Amino acid sequence: MIILSRKASFSAAHCLANPEFDHAKNLQLFGDCSNPSGHGHNYSIEVKVAGVPDRDTGFVADLSKLKTVIHEIIVKKCDHKNLNTQVDFLKGVIPTVENLAEKFYEQLLPEIKKITRAGLYSVMVKETENNYAEYRSKIESCF
Amino acid sequence: MIILSRKASFSAAHCLANPEFDHAKNLQLFGDCSNPSGHGHNYSIEVKVAGVPDRDTGFVADLSKLKTVIHEIIVKKCDHKNLNTQVDFLKGVIPTVENLAEKFYEQLLPEIKKITRAGLYSVMVKETENNYAEYRSKIESCF
Amino acid sequence: MIILSRKASFSAAHCLANPEFDHAKNLQLFGDCSNPSGHGHNYSIEVKVAGVPDRDTGFVADLSKLKTVIHEIIVKKCDHKNLNTQVDFLKGVIPTVENLAEKFYEQLLPEIKKITRAGLYSVMVKETENNYAEYRSKIESCF
Amino acid sequence: MIILSRKASFSAAHCLANPEFDHAKNLQLFGDCSNPSGHGHNYSIEVKVAGVPDRDTGFVADLSKLKTVIHEIIVKKCDHKNLNTQVDFLKGVIPTVENLAEKFYEQLLPEIKKITRAGLYSVMVKETENNYAEYRSKIESCF
Amino acid sequence: MIILSRKASFSAAHCLANPEFDHAKNLQLFGDCSNPSGHGHNYSIEVKVAGVPDRDTGFVADLSKLKTVIHEIIVKKCDHKNLNTQVDFLKGVIPTVENLAEKFYEQLLPEIKKITRAGLYSVMVKETENNYAEYRSKIESCF
Amino acid sequence: MIILSRKASFSAAHCLANPEFDHAKNLQLFGDCSNPSGHGHNYSIEVKVAGVPDRDTGFVADLSKLKTVIHEIIVKKCDHKNLNTQVDFLKGVIPTVENLAEKFYEQLLPEIKKITRAGLYSVMVKETENNYAEYRSKIESCF
Numbered sequence: 001m002i003i004l005s006r007k008a009s010f011s012a013a014h015c016l017a018n019p020e021f022d023h024a025k026n027l028q029l030f031g032d033c034s035n036p037s038g039h040g041h042n043y044s045i046e047v048k049v050a051g052v053p054d055r056d057t058g059f060v061a062d063l064s065k066l067k068t069v070i071h072e073i074i075v076k077k078c079d080h081k082n083l084n085t086q087v088d089f090l091k092g093v094i095p096t097v098e099n100l101a102e103k104f105y106e107q108l109l110p111e112i113k114k115i116t117r118a119g120l121y122s123v124m125v126k127e128t129e130n131n132y133a134e135y136r137s138k139i140e141s142c143f
Numbered sequence: 144m145i146i147l148s149r150k151a152s153f154s155a156a157h158c159l160a161n162p163e164f165d166h167a168k169n170l171q172l173f174g175d176c177s178n179p180s181g182h183g184h185n186y187s188i189e190v191k192v193a194g195v196p197d198r199d200t201g202f203v204a205d206l207s208k209l210k211t212v213i214h215e216i217i218v219k220k221c222d223h224k225n226l227n228t229q230v231d232f233l234k235g236v237i238p239t240v241e242n243l244a245e246k247f248y249e250q251l252l253p254e255i256k257k258i259t260r261a262g263l264y265s266v267m268v269k270e271t272e273n274n275y276a277e278y279r280s281k282i283e284s285c286f
Numbered sequence: 287m288i289i290l291s292r293k294a295s296f297s298a299a300h301c302l303a304n305p306e307f308d309h310a311k312n313l314q315l316f317g318d319c320s321n322p323s324g325h326g327h328n329y330s331i332e333v334k335v336a337g338v339p340d341r342d343t344g345f346v347a348d349l350s351k352l353k354t355v356i357h358e359i360i361v362k363k364c365d366h367k368n369l370n371t372q373v374d375f376l377k378g379v380i381p382t383v384e385n386l387a388e389k390f391y392e393q394l395l396p397e398i399k400k401i402t403r404a405g406l407y408s409v410m411v412k413e414t415e416n417n418y419a420e421y422r423s424k425i426e427s428c429f
Numbered sequence: 430m431i432i433l434s435r436k437a438s439f440s441a442a443h444c445l446a447n448p449e450f451d452h453a454k455n456l457q458l459f460g461d462c463s464n465p466s467g468h469g470h471n472y473s474i475e476v477k478v479a480g481v482p483d484r485d486t487g488f489v490a491d492l493s494k495l496k497t498v499i500h501e502i503i504v505k506k507c508d509h510k511n512l513n514t515q516v517d518f519l520k521g522v523i524p525t526v527e528n529l530a531e532k533f534y535e536q537l538l539p540e541i542k543k544i545t546r547a548g549l550y551s552v553m554v555k556e557t558e559n560n561y562a563e564y565r566s567k568i569e570s571c572f
Numbered sequence: 573m574i575i576l577s578r579k580a581s582f583s584a585a586h587c588l589a590n591p592e593f594d595h596a597k598n599l600q601l602f603g604d605c606s607n608p609s610g611h612g613h614n615y616s617i618e619v620k621v622a623g624v625p626d627r628d629t630g631f632v633a634d635l636s637k638l639k640t641v642i643h644e645i646i647v648k649k650c651d652h653k654n655l656n657t658q659v660d661f662l663k664g665v666i667p668t669v670e671n672l673a674e675k676f677y678e679q680l681l682p683e684i685k686k687i688t689r690a691g692l693y694s695v696m697v698k699e700t701e702n703n704y705a706e707y708r709s710k711i712e713s714c715f
Numbered sequence: 716m717i718i719l720s721r722k723a724s725f726s727a728a729h730c731l732a733n734p735e736f737d738h739a740k741n742l743q744l745f746g747d748c749s750n751p752s753g754h755g756h757n758y759s760i761e762v763k764v765a766g767v768p769d770r771d772t773g774f775v776a777d778l779s780k781l782k783t784v785i786h787e788i789i790v791k792k793c794d795h796k797n798l799n800t801q802v803d804f805l806k807g808v809i810p811t812v813e814n815l816a817e818k819f820y821e822q823l824l825p826e827i828k829k830i831t832r833a834g835l836y837s838v839m840v841k842e843t844e845n846n847y848a849e850y851r852s853k854i855e856s857c858f
Contacts, residue, residue, distance in 0.1 A: 001565055005560070053527045182755055288849065304629065339811065471614045
């Protein structure tokens with residue numbers, strides 16, 4: 001079994017706050033990240049698919065198609081945007097690195113299925129050199 | 144399920160030798176690393192917790208608390224120290240990258256439990272650009 | 287002559303637009319970067335001083351003091367902030383990577399002078415893996 | 430359980446094409462990568478073994494022996510070579526990053542067994558900053 | 573004065589040999605790099621311009637235009653190509669990292685002049701993590 | 716004019732203290748770095764030569780010879796050593812990153828002259844991701 005990974009990146013603004021709470025509580029929960037004027041990151045995203053290589057091509061997935069899917073579904077919608085207000089599939093979502101990983105996984109899953117028989121193993125989102133979250137499907141149990 | 148990772152780093156000296164063996168045997172087993180005058184590394188450590196995001200915060204764990212725990216339990220005790228002689232929980236331990244990963248995991252586990260319901264998935268210790276060890280708990284079987 | 291460099295980093299939001307122009311002109315000049323809702327980056331900053339090592343310490347500058355100055359003068363004011371609206375010394379400045387380098391240099395210069403006889407050689411600001419600007423003083427001509 | 434990883438690198442040329450297909454079909458399947466004059470990469474390879482530390486040494490595997498095995502079995506044969514025509518164990522193999530990971534795993538497995546009781550957990554091959562493939566054995570199910 | 577840098581990358585094959593010499597002499601001069609079947613690299617290129625920021629934009633140069641120029645003049649012609657045989661402006665040039673830096677500078681200079689009043693300070697070409705060459709103009713003397 | 720750079724790395728222990736001062740004064744001057752039990756780093760070193768490419772080879776310097784010189788003169792003597800006590804040319808030198816850059820430059824200069832007509836432009840020593848020192852000769856004034 002092979003895990004094939006493709007990386008992409010984008011730059012975006014965000015702010016961490018739960019709209020159901022007041023600013024004082026958000027400040028307590030999210031610290032500096034709750035600054036309502038926002039801050040931002042250079043995000044990197046790794047999309048990992050798992051499967052066996054195709055006999056004709058040696059591909060688990062066509063990396064150029066994978067690149068295109070990641071660009072169309074994630075990068076084009078998030079790059080140079082405010083993640084709290086300008087991305088349709090993130091409406092109502094607190095844009096923590098954990099939630100981003102899960103939402104990106106959900107968005108990518110149906111499109112990945114169109115370009116490869118390999119499964120979508122995980123989506124990793126890196127917010128800084130020090131922090132990342134990886135959302136993993138249950139596929140691991142098949143190994 | 145989400146794996147959330149936080150990285151930290153410290154600089155330390157160490158020497159690889161088994162005190163039960165003489166220098167000739169240590170030289171044979173550990174090569175240059177057995178130099179009794181010591182050598183050192185810029186270590187980086189990645190602490191990975193696994194769980195589901197909290198509904199109120201979108202956090203698997205609060206990264207700022209995780210940062211504090213790693214700093215208090217590992218970095219403050221190891222940074223600018225000699226790992227063979229100056230770290231209490233490493234007394235009697237040959238400070239290979241494998242043993243460091245395991246001992247750091249043991250030290251972190253009870254403190255991580257205090258700040259998150261997520262499980263401590265693994266602790267990775269990187270000694271150079273080329274070498275790392277990752278100690279993993281059994282939690283993976285739950286995925 | 288020795289150039290000594292210290293790196294720091296912060297995460298911030300910004301938007302590129304000249305307030306004297308309308309949105310259409312700003313869009314033409316700054317493209318995606320003119321998004322009024324903002325975007326953001328993980329900035330890294332390298333502060334370089336040039337001089338000769340002190341005989342007693344072997345230091346061109348005390349790196350721990352340099353770290354403190356960079357933190358107090360730049361990081362504390364910019365980290366998790368909106369560079370267009372929340373940083374006093376950037377008021378009225380279009381926060382391009384070039385302008386940030388120059389303004390950071392101006393802010394650091396008097397404080398660096400208090401901690402070392404070495405000259406402030408340059409300040410480099412990196413906005414993404416692909417883009418950086420370095421503001422250099424005339425000190426190079428002394429080499 | 431500990432995963433211990435050792436990295437190495439080499440520079441090589443390759444071209445992606447299935448010799449059973451004509452150039453038009455290869456161009457369609459492999460795009461720019463099918464250029465018959467070749468292109469190339471700085472490859473990096475991570476070899477991961479999984480096991481428990483030896484009591485006498487604290488080693489899951491002796492990293493200097495692991496380094497030697499990777500050099501002899503992979504780097505010496507691939508570095509500054511054309512992967513399509515000059516590597517014995519890649520004859521008849523389309524050198525995609527997926528196939529390289531699998532073939533390197535096969536080549537390394539018997540030699541790794543000679544130097545450690547730990548299992549060969551995976552071999553990861555990175556072709557560019559954005560693309561990698563990791564071939565994993567079934568050993569994960571034992572965790 | 574500000575130096576503004578933009579990075580790009582491409583993957584290519586090359587072989588180091590002087591066509592005026594026989595293979596034995598080329599092997600002696602260029603070692604493994606003279607393998608006639610070629611090898612390859614992930615090249616990165618940094619293009620640095622030097623000037624003062626424009627008052628209206630805060631730009632020394634428009635980074636998006638700079639990106640386009642580097643792509644059109646260098647990346648599109650070199651990516652997934654054989655540098656010895658498939659790049660018009662490298663015909664008859666031994667593609668050492670030094671010669672690439674000089675030839676890229678020559679190609680970029682007239683195009684950079686069309687998009688900025690800033691001078692072309694240098695072009696740096698990185699062949700591996702360990703090797704790079706930077707071609708610098710005389711502009712430094714103006715600082 | 717071209718600057719050609721070659722990187723190497725080594726791991727070593729050191730301690731910062733002036734033997735003419737007592738421990739209290741050293742602690743005040745050098746902080747944690749004065750720990751007499753030592754600490755350590757993964758050092759990287761970049762050696763930069765400046766000149767014009769040779770017509771027959773396209774080389775400013777033969778990178779494989781440069782690699783050998785750096786290995787023989789610096790890496791072999793410093794790797795897995797204690798820089799305070801085990802390196803002949805560092806006897807009596809406080810091993811700050813600034814002093815290392817200068818001493819490495821002095822050691823390399825006569826050997827570099829044997830392998831290239833290019834000048835030794837600078838030696839950069841990186842102690843951590845955040846700190847480096849670069850010792851530059853006067854050669855820059857010739858540009």
